[in-house]
Amino acid sequence: MKREGRVYTIIFTFIISFVFVFVLAVANELTKDTVEKNQELFQIKAILSATGISYQSDEEAFQKYNSIVSTLNNNGSEIYTAQINQENIYATIFSGSGLWGTITGVLAVNEDVSRIVGIDFISQNETPGLGGRIEEDWFKRQFSGLKIIDSEIKIVTGQNGGDYDYENGQVDAITGATRTSESIEKIVNETISNLKDILGVSI
Amino acid sequence: MAQKNWIAIAKDNLWYNNPVFIQILGICSTLAVTNTLINTSIMTLGVVFVTGLSALTVSLLKSFIPRKVRMIAQTLIISFYVIIVDIVLRAYVPEVSRALGPYVGLIITNCIIMGRTEAFAQSNPPLLSLWDGLTSGIGYMYVLLMVAFVRELLGFGTLFGFQILPNNFANWTIMVMPPSAFFMLAIFIWILKGYMFRKEVKK
Numbered sequence: 275m276k277r278e279g280r281v282y283t284i285i286f287t288f289i290i291s292f293v294f295v296f297v298l299a300v301a302n303e304l305t306k307d308t309v310e311k312n313q314e315l316f317q318i319k320a321i322l323s324a325t326g327i328s329y330q331s332d333e334e335a336f337q338k339y340n341s342i343v344s345t346l347n348n349n350g351s352e353i354y355t356a357q358i359n360q361e362n363i364y365a366t367i368f369s370g371s372g373l374w375g376t377i378t379g380v381l382a383v384n385e386d387v388s389r390i391v392g393i394d395f396i397s398q399n400e401t402p403g404l405g406g407r408i409e410e411d412w413f414k415r416q417f418s419g420l421k422i423i424d425s426e427i428k429i430v431t432g433q434n435g436g437d438y439d440y441e442n443g444q445v446d447a448i449t450g451a452t453r454t455s456e457s458i459e460k461i462v463n464e465t466i467s468n469l470k471d472i473l474g475v476s477i
Numbered sequence: 478m479a480q481k482n483w484i485a486i487a488k489d490n491l492w493y494n495n496p497v498f499i500q501i502l503g504i505c506s507t508l509a510v511t512n513t514l515i516n517t518s519i520m521t522l523g524v525v526f527v528t529g530l531s532a533l534t535v536s537l538l539k540s541f542i543p544r545k546v547r548m549i550a551q552t553l554i555i556s557f558y559v560i561i562v563d564i565v566l567r568a569y570v571p572e573v574s575r576a577l578g579p580y581v582g583l584i585i586t587n588c589i590i591m592g593r594t595e596a597f598a599q600s601n602p603p604l605l606s607l608w609d610g611l612t613s614g615i616g617y618m619y620v621l622l623m624v625a626f627v628r629e630l631l632g633f634g635t636l637f638g639f640q641i642l643p644n645n646f647a648n649w650t651i652m653v654m655p656p657s658a659f660f661m662l663a664i665f666i667w668i669l670k671g672y673m674f675r676k677e678v679k680k
Contacts, residue, residue, distance in 0.1 A: 283543045290538075290550055294557045301561060305568035312571040379605065401654060450650050 275405070304448060315455040317380075320394040324380040325356050325363050326418065348472050354380075363391050366469055370461035373453040375399035375407075381465045383422075387473060390427070392461070405454030416445045417462075429459040483608055493673075497620040498666045502588040506623055508658040509656055514637050517625035519566070520572050520580060525556040525614030528590045532598040532610030534558075539599055551594045552585075559584045574578035591614055622660045628652045 275283060315332060317340045322329055327342060329335040346353040355367040365382035375449055378396035400406045407413060416437075420427060423443035430437065430444045439448050449456035496502045503524075510520045534554045535542075542550045563581045566574040574581070586589070593613050598606035629635060632652030634642035651657050 277541075278543055278545065283546055286541065286543055287546055287549070291553060294553055298557060298560055301564050305564050308568040309571075312568070316571065316575075388591075396574070404650065404653060 280424055310395050317396060320380045321354050321367075321382075321398050323414075324356070324382040324392040324394040325365050326358065326382070326392050327356065351468075351472065353469075353472060354382075361385060364469060364473060365391075366465060366472075367396070368425060368461055368465040368468075370457065370464065372398060372400050372457045372461075373405055373451075374401070377457065382400075382468070383466065383469055385473075387425075387466065388422055390417045390422060390466075400454045401451065404448065405451040407448050407451065408454060408458060413446075413448065420445065421468060425470065427459065427466070429455045449476040452462060453455045483605070486605070486609050486668075487612045487672045488651055490517050490543075490609065490616045491551040491619075495616045495620065495669075496589040496592070496613050497617055498669050500592070502592060504662070506577060506580065506583065506587060507662055509583075509623060510564075510577065511621055511625040511628055511658050511661075512632060512653050512666060513576075514625045516572070516576055516580075517621050519570075520584075521614070521618035521621050522560045523559075523566075523584055524587060524590070524617055526562060527555060527584055527587075528593055528610040528614040529607050530558050530610070531555045531590055532593050533607040535564065535598040536601060536603040536606035547599065548595070551591065555590050555594065556585050589617055591680055600646075608615075620665065623665060624658060627661055628657055632657070648656060 315335065319329070319335050321343060322335055322339060325343070327338055329338055343354050343356045345353060348349075356363050356365075362385045363382050364385070364387075365380050367380055369376050369378040369404065371377070375398070377395065377398040377400070379393060379398075381393050382391035383389065384391055395409050395414075398406065398408065400408065416456065417427075419440050421441050421443050425444070429443045429447045431447050431452075437444050445459075489495070491610065494500065495508065497504075506520060506524075510516045521666060531554050535551055538550070538554075559582065563574075566577070590610075593606075593610050597609045597614070601609070626636070629637075629652075630641060631649045634640060634644075634646050634648055647656075
């Protein structure tokens with residue numbers, strides 16, 4: 275058969291595509307479970323850290339999640355609840371648009387939605403080092419125990435030294451990441467009002 | 478071409494004909510991933526792996542590939558290795574995979590790989606092609622690591638995530654954003670080529 279002939283070319287293309295794609299399919303199949311487990315673990319870790327449960331290792335995270343956190347299903351949206359210090363904590367997974375892409379994460383609130391318990395992010399595509407800093411501890415820590423005023427929080431550009439008051443419903447924005455900070459404010463406030471609806475808490 | 482010895486190929490790829498600062502290839506990823514050293518190392522290791530092995534594979538298959546479909550066959554082989562890298566990262570180092578996001582998939586568009594398979598592997602024996610691919614990958618790697626070193630140090634004050642500069646150092650936010658990669662790359666090209674020309678003149 276001629277190497278430059280039409281028939282050879284078609285057969286060659288078919289065989290080479292088949293072989294390579296087949297190997298990829300096998301590789302994908304072999305790692306599918308690990309990948310799924312990684313994603314699940316990531317979500318579990320986010321829920322745990324938003325609700326303020328600490329863990330040391332992956333196994334411990336799984337174990338604590340299974341023993342402490344339970345899932346309520348409410349019209350298709352899942353609510354995670356945990357009882358910590360005799361108080362019920364509710365958490366939900368949110369997603370909303372940031373500057374460059376969708377930001378998903380977990381927001382946890384207390385029983386009467388008067389305070390945020392914690393926040394953690396699952397995925398985001400904000401500018402690394404600017405908007406991407408929402409994943410840093412100092413930013414997330416600002417939300418832990420923050421009082422919700424008029425069913426919303428505000429992200430403010432700080433005056434001198436930043437805002438360390440957890441009673442005023444305000445969070446410091448990230449310098450140089452105004453749009454991301456604004457998006458977070460919007461997303462968090464939407465999530466708060468969703469949670470209120472679901473939990474049946476009136477203002 | 479085929480008689481070139483191994484050391485000459487390495488010298489060419491690492492210095493006299495470096496893919497980044499002489500041929501100005503693979504610039505998109507230079508801009509995108511060089512703001513932290515960890516991301517850069519993983520990304521460039523991926524590129525070294527893909528360039529090396531796709532050059533080897535193309536060279537092994539070259540006598541079977543009809544000329545008409547050779548580009549498509551090369552692209553297929555390159556994307557095969559890129560997807561393998563992606564799968565491995567997702568399954569075994571999920572954190573890195575999350576940090577790099579879509580950039581791993583974009584290794585396919587790295588012109589260095591296509592350039593080496595088309596210009597070298599198509600007409601050279603397999604082991605020599607593997608060597609050529611690996612050394613061009615390494616030529617790409619060290620330039621990117623140099624850029625990332627400066628960007629991470631000045632942008633975050635850290636190296637590989639460890640705090641290096643004192644805490645009161647004001648991070649240069651511009652270093653974290655893509656434009657700084659243009660400046661840094663241009664400065665490197667200036668220094669390295671300046672050095673090269675000076676040596677030539679002395680001869």
